[in-house]
Amino acid sequence: MSRNTLPPKERTKIPRQAMPEQEAELRRHNFAEVNQGLTVLGATTEALRCLECAKPACVAGCPVGVKIRDFVELISAGDYLGAASKIREDNVLPAITGRVCPQETQCEGCCILGKKFEPLGVGYLERFVADYEREHGMVGLPEIAPPTGKRVAIIGSGPAGLSAAGDLVRWGHAVTVFEALHEIGGVLMYGIPEFRLPKEIVRQEVNTLGQMGVEFQTNVVVGKTVTIDELMTEDGYDAVLVATGAGLPKFMDLPGEHLSGVYSANEFLTRVNLMHANDFPNFDEPVFDCRGQDIAVIGGGNTAMDAVRTAARLGARTSTLIYRRTEAEMPARVEEVRHAKQEGIDLLTLANPVAFLGDDEGRLTAVRCIRMELGEPDDSGRRSPVPIAGSEFELPVAMAVVALGTGANPLVQSSTPDMATNRKGYIAADPETLRTSKPGVFAAGDIVTGGATVILAMAAGRTAAASIRAYLDTGRWNEESPSPA
Amino acid sequence: MFPILEAEFLAPEIKRFVIEAPRVARKRKAGQFVIVRLHERGERIPLTIADGDADRGTITLIVQGVGKTTRLMNLLEAGDSVLDLVGPLGEPSDVRTYGTVVVIGGGVGTAIAWPTARAMKEAGNRVVAIVGARTKELVLLEPELQAIADELEIVTDDGSYGRKGVVVDPLCERIMRGSRIDLVLAIGPVRMMQAVAEMTRPSGIRTIVSLNSLMVDGTGMCGGCRVATKDGTRFACVDGPEFDAHIVDFDVLARRNRTYSACEAQSLKAFQANPKAALDAVRHSCRLDQSHRDESMAEVASR
Numbered sequence: 001m002s003r004n005t006l007p008p009k010e011r012t013k014i015p016r017q018a019m020p021e022q023e024a025e026l027r028r029h030n031f032a033e034v035n036q037g038l039t040v041l042g043a044t045t046e047a048l049r050c051l052e053c054a055k056p057a058c059v060a061g062c063p064v065g066v067k068i069r070d071f072v073e074l075i076s077a078g079d080y081l082g083a084a085s086k087i088r089e090d091n092v093l094p095a096i097t098g099r100v101c102p103q104e105t106q107c108e109g110c111c112i113l114g115k116k117f118e119p120l121g122v123g124y125l126e127r128f129v130a131d132y133e134r135e136h137g138m139v140g141l142p143e144i145a146p147p148t149g150k151r152v153a154i155i156g157s158g159p160a161g162l163s164a165a166g167d168l169v170r171w172g173h174a175v176t177v178f179e180a181l182h183e184i185g186g187v188l189m190y191g192i193p194e195f196r197l198p199k200e201i202v203r204q205e206v207n208t209l210g211q212m213g214v215e216f217q218t219n220v221v222v223g224k225t226v227t228i229d230e231l232m233t234e235d236g237y238d239a240v241l242v243a244t245g246a247g248l249p250k251f252m253d254l255p256g257e258h259l260s261g262v263y264s265a266n267e268f269l270t271r272v273n274l275m276h277a278n279d280f281p282n283f284d285e286p287v288f289d290c291r292g293q294d295i296a297v298i299g300g301g302n303t304a305m306d307a308v309r310t311a312a313r314l315g316a317r318t319s320t321l322i323y324r325r326t327e328a329e330m331p332a333r334v335e336e337v338r339h340a341k342q343e344g345i346d347l348l349t350l351a352n353p354v355a356f357l358g359d360d361e362g363r364l365t366a367v368r369c370i371r372m373e374l375g376e377p378d379d380s381g382r383r384s385p386v387p388i389a390g391s392e393f394e395l396p397v398a399m400a401v402v403a404l405g406t407g408a409n410p411l412v413q414s415s416t417p418d419m420a421t422n423r424k425g426y427i428a429a430d431p432e433t434l435r436t437s438k439p440g441v442f443a444a445g446d447i448v449t450g451g452a453t454v455i456l457a458m459a460a461g462r463t464a465a466a467s468i469r470a471y472l473d474t475g476r477w478n479e480e481s482p483s484p485a
Numbered sequence: 486m487f488p489i490l491e492a493e494f495l496a497p498e499i500k501r502f503v504i505e506a507p508r509v510a511r512k513r514k515a516g517q518f519v520i521v522r523l524h525e526r527g528e529r530i531p532l533t534i535a536d537g538d539a540d541r542g543t544i545t546l547i548v549q550g551v552g553k554t555t556r557l558m559n560l561l562e563a564g565d566s567v568l569d570l571v572g573p574l575g576e577p578s579d580v581r582t583y584g585t586v587v588v589i590g591g592g593v594g595t596a597i598a599w600p601t602a603r604a605m606k607e608a609g610n611r612v613v614a615i616v617g618a619r620t621k622e623l624v625l626l627e628p629e630l631q632a633i634a635d636e637l638e639i640v641t642d643d644g645s646y647g648r649k650g651v652v653v654d655p656l657c658e659r660i661m662r663g664s665r666i667d668l669v670l671a672i673g674p675v676r677m678m679q680a681v682a683e684m685t686r687p688s689g690i691r692t693i694v695s696l697n698s699l700m701v702d703g704t705g706m707c708g709g710c711r712v713a714t715k716d717g718t719r720f721a722c723v724d725g726p727e728f729d730a731h732i733v734d735f736d737v738l739a740r741r742n743r744t745y746s747a748c749e750a751q752s753l754k755a756f757q758a759n760p761k762a763a764l765d766a767v768r769h770s771c772r773l774d775q776s777h778r779d780e781s782m783a784e785v786a787s788r
Binding site: 220271 | 512526553568569570573703704705707711713723734736743747748755
């Protein structure tokens with residue numbers, strides 16, 4: 001029964017509600033969140049635009065199958081907390097996914113409204129509901145099943161590990177999440193900047209999981225501090241989920257890569273996000289002093305966008321994004337590219353670094369680049385960039401950040417020799433059940449697939465959780481793949 | 486939170502800590518390190534594990550006060566705690582029976598070399614220890630090395646103890662004399678390790694150094710500790726900290742280690758102006774942590 005009484009024709013006449021944003025000129029000097037969140041009026045108005053499709057394409061487009069139509073309907077009825085509960089049935093981190101999901105290629109990309117009009121602002125609405133819930137704090141914890149007596153160890157506290165923990169603990173399993181760093185959240189803490197995902201929001205979501213009974217242990221490097229075998233044989237865990245992400249930085253193997261001032265995106269962002277180097281000397285960890293300097297970031301994904309906008313906020317005079325294709329091919333979220341441009345980021349497209357140049361002190365002074373043109377489409381379907389001979393030029397910069405994706409960190413795999421990996425070092429897991437070759441051990445997220453998105457990692461975490469549940473219920477490892485709930 | 490059980494100065498500005506860290510104590514092997522963060526606003530710093538006692542659940546760290554964080558740590562006493570401690574990290578030393586192993590420690594490098602020297606002795610090697618320091622009172626672990634080394638030679642810059650000179654001198658003599666040397670382990674300042682590497686290179690004596698690179702996470706994630714070697718880029722945190730000295734580009738290492746020298750100087754100056762405030766920050770962080778724990782324990786108990 002719809003509570004939205006507007007006739008469909010009227011619904012399409014409502015314009016998509018704009019996200020209130022911090023002024024670009026202001027925000028490029030601070031780390032406060034760019035998007036300010038819809039107001040109650042804005043959210044309710046936006047919700048009224050939903051056509052309430054009988055077969056909602058948006059839900060099919062969501063990797064975790066959030067019941068979008070149902071929660072949007074609850075918003076249009078003014079029941080924001082009900083909407084929050086509805087989302088939480090499928091998504092334990094809505095305040096996070098509402099902010100960082102690539103909605104334009106998922107829920108919103110599938111929205112029927114989007115064929116003729118602007119798609120429904122699903123991400124904005126999800127965020128609104130999650131923020132409303134957090135600020136009003138009136139939703140109880142989800143129901144927790146009676147204890148099963150089974151214990152699950154989850155390695156890694158990023159989106160895959162947290163979403164799996166949320167499901168498993170609700171089903172009555174005792175869950176311990178192990179984290180190598182000193183804060184819980186994985187890439188949500190060290191990788192995504194404050195202006196896009198405030199750390200307080202991650203902490204709140206983690207707290208909720210803690211209240212549900214998930215135990216967190218920081219400062220534990222599985223593979224070094226303990227091994228998977230020890231967790232299972234000595235500590236008595238009945239199942240283990242490896243959700244360590246893809247944390248190995250990729251470098252380009254170019255001359256000059258060791259110069260001071262050349263960073264991996266992981267290092268640059270970790271120093272700022274996790275270690276608060278932007279607040280040096282109030283915090284002890286330093287980072288390159290960008291003030292008044294020209295800097296460059298190499299790459300076209302969300303991480304590259306995060307790094308270049310972070311450098312701008314650290315006071316860079318110019319911040320240039322070097323990308324070897326054109327803006328149309330950039331894998332970053334459209335909103336991040338738009339925000340970056342508003343903040344004065346220069347896009348240097350169709351260019352690729354060939355060397356880093358430095359001074360006698362070993363400090364970076366310039367990036368030598370070559371112009372590119374687009375050739376035939378490659379395996380990814382994007383037209384592959386081809387260097388233009390003789391087009392080399394130098395871009396003077398004092399800092400460069402390499403943001404070209406990450407590889408598989410080998411720590412867990414190398415200490416677990418009976419768990420199979422693939423050629424590139426990622427863990428081999430059955431795509432249906434996410435079982436590894438080692439009985440009782442599952443793997444999910446970027447450590448299986450390679451670098452992906454928060455929401456895909458969360459989806460994998462839920463698949464693994466369902467599979468772990470089936471294994472713990474039956475005690476059988478060799479039966480047919482259980483179908484995820 | 487990791488309680489400090491013992492803390493004593495071994496030499497001016499060099500302090501030995503025994504810290505409760507049962508999991509690390511159980512797993513650590515010679516050559517490995519931990520990353521320590523003292524307080525909520527602190528930086529993560531790598532420190533080599535000098536010793537450990539698995540039964541007691543403790544590890545020993547020997548810390549030379551150089552920059553802000555190490556000087557701050559050296560103000561801590563038994564009864565204090567460090568907020569975070571993670572490890573053991575890095576690859577253990579490759580301890581095997583080589584024959585004659587010359588272990589060279591420069592300054593606080595002696596403390597880093599000590600566990601490997603002992604392991605080498607236990608593995609049946611003849612161990613020749615050469616220990617260098619600026620002056621007599623900075624000579625570290627002499628009785629400990631005396632107990633395990635077949636020969637111990639002490640060198641001081643000012644000649645106040647042992648022979649006057651640098652650690653490369655006795656090594657040079659041994660090489661010139663044609664004494665048998667199957668492996669050299671050299672740990673100390675970058676330039677000292679570089680000098681040792683150059684000394685052993687012509688005769689092709691296998692030489693191992695332990696590199697103290699800039700590091701953040703210590704698990705291979707940030708890539709900040711990258712070391713230029715003849716075989717390509719390596720990460721000190723996961724591929725090291727020990728490397729074949731003959732493939733390391735020490736000039737690049739020395740320059741990379743200076744990346745934050747201006748920031749480090751600024752931090753140190755601020756710290757020296759008010760060390761007590763910094764110490765209070767550590768003690769406050771750790772008390773907070775304790776009270777959080779007490780609360781959650783009480784919560785669990787009341788369920």
